[in-house]
Amino acid sequence: MANLLGDLVNPDKYQEPINISGFDTNHLMDDLKQMYVIRRVEEIIGDNIVTGVIKCPCHLGIGQEATAVGLSRYLRSSDRVFGGHRSHTHYLGLRGSVYKLFAETLGKLDGCSKGMGGSMHLYDPSIGFGGSVPIVGASVPIATGAALAAKKDNVGDIAVSYLGDSACEEGAVQESFNLASIMKLPIIFVVENNLFASHMHIDLRQPHNSTARxxxxxxxxxxxxxxxxxxxxxxxxxxxxxxxxxxxxxYFIEAMTYRWRGHVGPREDTDVGVKRKDDLNTWKKRDPIRRLKDSLINKNVLSENDFNEITKLIDKNLVEQWQKALDAPYPPKSLLTEIVYK
Amino acid sequence: MKHTQGTAILAAHKYLLDNYPEVFVFGQGLWSPWYVGSTMTDLDKIYGKDRIIDSPVSEVAVTGAAIGASLYGYKPIVVHPRMDFMILAVDQIVTQAAKWSSMFGGQSHPNITIRGIVNRGGEQGAQHSQSLHSWFAHIPGLRVVMPTTVKDARDLLIASVLCPDPVLFIEDRWLYDEEDELDPVGEPLVLNDQESNILIEGSDLTIVANSFSCLQAKRVIEQLERENYSIELIDLRILNPLKYDKLVNSVKKTGRLLSIDGGWTTCGVAGEIIAGITERIDPSSLKTRPVRLTLTDAPAPTSKPLENEYYLSEEKIINTIKDMLN
Known part of the structure; x- marks a missing residue:
């Protein structure tokens, strides 16, 4: 049981291109682009925290782009996806609007939560995103209830609950695993194990480093x-x-990954009280984007040149979305009290 | 039809389950509902175990799951047989459900009703008898409802479940055996339109009370009528959001305010009522300083003589009224 992760925790391993044989190249290309979009969106948000334009706490998912992009390919808009504090990737994995995310981080009315939530409270039912909340583990019971509703509806919709390794230390999460199991609820628990809870390594928090136990x-x-x-x-x-x-x-998926930035904010090589520069540099060699890109180049699906053209277009578009978000209006003051109750 | 408050709550469940397929009930002890008086009798046999769901001992997950289901078209009723157990789920009630509408821009609403049941006395002690309505009434986004009358127990529960917002519906088991004659359920009340209710009209003193303390006040006023006291009794009914018009008008008329609450003193509803009314009236319209009567600020004891000291007695209410009027 202690060894479920095996070499997955060793950053010297799993650096090679991935096996793409038999997979639809259109899907792979599309998802490569989306992973790149997520990374650039997070970088833009990080840069604008540094300059003080974005004030709300942002937990960046750079390095963790692959999980949500991969899973979202099999979801539909009537499914119910819930996340936590680090959920830009989950929202964008479902192809949530970049503009609405940018606007939300700025507290603007055009944001996906009307500027009332900020980075930590994302919502968009049109893509099946039921909500993200930053109280660790708190959306897990809610996602479990969304699965209960789906089971009652009986049309094959499912719920997805994204959580981290540290959320597994919460009673609410353990209760939810038990409830979902005993009631046979259609929910996928996706643990993105990035080894850290804020500054605390999993070895300091749990007797085993795999949450699949x-x-x-x-x-x-x-x-x-x-x-x-x-x-x-x-x-x-x-x-x-x-x-x-x-x-x-x-069903339960434990996806081993690593975040490149600190727990919150744009800083890279240090986190709250923790220095992990050497580790981080090794983990960066397990970059999900670079590995996919190399695989596609090896199979002659893509050239470096193609990739540069694609990313140039994406970059240009993201700059436009960001500028548009900067120009968007703030919510009216009346919204403060108008939406406390329906 | 003759009802107790217990059977009135049962009737509300039946009305909701009969008329609204999206209603289900979720909580501990529902297949063996001795925890909750007569309020749940045989519901699982009538409506099936898919709609009356007995749960693992998991207050957080059950409350959270009800919230989650409510976001997708269902109207769950969560039952916490003791309010003390419900405290484990405060994150889901206060930090999730009550915030949900605001923090997502008013685009999503948890339509849940949580029955928090107070079971005081009976030597149950500190951890089975808390009345924590004042805590919860502090929270914007959480409606807090406390019925006193048999009719309200039925009709406000129906209104709570049909209300699109999260509602904490607080019952006091000491009211379960109260009796009244009820007509069949009519057009459901709209919770947002509800406010306090004048149960007894009077001219010399206003008593504002809620739930069991309101019943105590009623008994006291009926006794004092023989002595020609004219006291107005207002049943608060809805603790949050709180509407003040009726309360203010009554105190303007009587010039005296006694605020009674079955919770503790500090930062409690009794004090809030005094503050909310007095800041809305001219000080000169008060003939005497306002008074509050509450539980003793101590954890509930088990020993009987101490219980008698801890809980508010009708004798104490009578003495307070006489002090204020003489």
Missing amino acids: FAEAHGIPFKVIDGNNLTDIYEASQEAVKYCRENKGP
């Missing part, structure tokens, strides 16, 4: 995967989504 304890089928390998994520997601849509009960 909680799935085992609650009788939930699980997969432990390289969370920086898009096609591994595809395979696990496909199986998990099928299992849930067929109403067999919950």
Whole structure:
């Protein structure tokens, strides 16, 4: 049980290009672009925190782009996806509007939560994103209830609960695993294990570094995967989504990954009280974007030149979206009291 | 039809389950509902175990899951057989449900009703008898409802479940055996339109009370009528959001305010009522200083003589009224 992660925790491993044989190249290309979009969006947000334009706390997902992009490919807009404090990737993985995310981080009315939530409270039902909240583990019971509603509806919709390794230390999460299992609810628990809770390494917080042991304890089928390998994520997601849509009960995916920035804000090589520069540089070699890109180049699906052209276009578009968000209006003062109750 | 408050709450469940397929009930002890008096009798047998869901001992997950289901078209009723157990779920109630509408720009609303049941006395001690309505009434976004009458127990529960916002519906088991004759359920009340209710009209003193303390006040006033006291009794009913018009008009008329509450003193509803009314009236319209009567500021004891000291007695209410009027 202690060894479920194996070499996945060793950053010297899993640096090579990934296996893309047999996967649809259109999907791979599309998802490569989206992973790049997420990274650039996060970088733009980070830069604007440094300059003081963005004030709200932002927890950046750079390095963790692959999981949500891979899983979202198998979801539909009537599914119910919930996240936590680090959920830009989950929202953008579902192809949430970049403009609305930018506007939300600026507290603007055009934001996905009308500027009332900021980075930590994202919402967009049109893509199946039911909400993200920054109280660690708090959206897990709510996602579990969304799965209960889906089970009652009986049309094959499912819930997805994104959480981190530290959320597994919360009672609310353990209760939810148990409830979902005993009630056979169609929910995928996706633990993005990035080894850190703020500044605390998992070895200082838990007796074992794999959270999949909680799935085992609650009788939930699980997969432990390289969370920086898009096609591994595809395979696990496909199986998990099928299992849930067929109403067999919950499924658990532990995706091993690493965040490149600090717990909150744009700083890279240090975190609150922790220096991890050497580790980080090694982990960066497990870059999910670079590994996918290299795989596509090796198979002659893509050239460096193509990639540069693609990213140039994306960069240009993102700059425009950011500028538009800067120009957007703030919410009217009346919104403060108008939406406390329906 | 003759009802107790317990059977009135049961009737509200039946009305909701009969007429609204999106209503379900979720909580501990629902398949063996001895915890909750007569308020749940046989519901699982009538409506099935898919709609009357007995749960693991997981207050947080159950409350959170009800919130989650409510975001997708359902109207769950969560039952916490003791309010003390519900405290484990405060994050879900206060930090999730009550904030949900505001923090997502008014685009999503948790339509849940949480029954928090107070079961005081009976030597149950500090951890089975807390009345924490004042805590929860502090929270914007959380409606707090406390019925006193048999009719309100039924009709306000129906209104709570049909209200699109999160509602904490607080019952006091000491009211469960109260009896009244009820007509069949009519057009459901709109919770947002509800406010306090004048139960007894009078001219010399205004008593504002809620739930069991309101029943105590009613009994006291009925006794004092024989002695020609004219006291107005207002049943608060809705603790949050609080509407003051009726309360203010009554105190303007009587010039005296006694605020009674079955919770503790400090930062409690009784004090809030005094503050809210007095800041809305001219000080000269008061004939005497306002008074509050509450529980003793101590954890509930188990020992019987100490319980008698801890809980508010009708004798104490009578003495206070006489002090204020003489």
